[in-house]
Amino acid sequence: RFGPGPTYEAFALAPEAPVVKHLLAAADQIGLAATLVNNDGGMDANQIVAHGIPAxxxxxxxxxxxxxxxxxxxxxxxxxxxxxxxxxxINAGQDV
Structure with a gap:
């Protein structure tokens, strides 16, 4: 029997969001050139963000x-x- 599956609400984090800046700083720390891109797929992050947790x-x-x-x-x-x-x-003990 088939029925509707989970709903994946779209989300976008601003480049200046603390969690984005934190991850970019971590990438810089290890010499990794990080690129911010959009993704059109449904994933676990959609559900996490829907509960107010940036992902x-x-x-x-x-x-x-x-x-x-x-x-x-x-x-x-x-x-x-x-x-x-x-x-x-990185910056262990600080809020991000």
Whole structure:
């Protein structure tokens, strides 16, 4: 039996949003050139933002997403892991 699926409310964070600035600073700290882009897909972040929690999605090197040929570029994935460590540890103890 089929029925309606989840609703994904659109969201956009401003480049000057504290969480965006924090992540860009973390990227700069590890020498990663980060680019802000829009994404038209539905994802967990839509649900998180709908509950008032700012969320950023990271493109960790996925290719041909949601196809039988989906794969990941491992060096890009590892860069995304480094970015998350930097984001979690930069300015430790400060609110973002």
């Amino acid at each position: 950023i999605t990271i493109g960790p090197g996925q290719r041909q997403v949601h196809t039988a040929e989906e794969w990941i570029h491992v060096p890009s994935f590892l860069q995304a892991c480094d970015l998350m460590v930097a984001a979690a540890t």
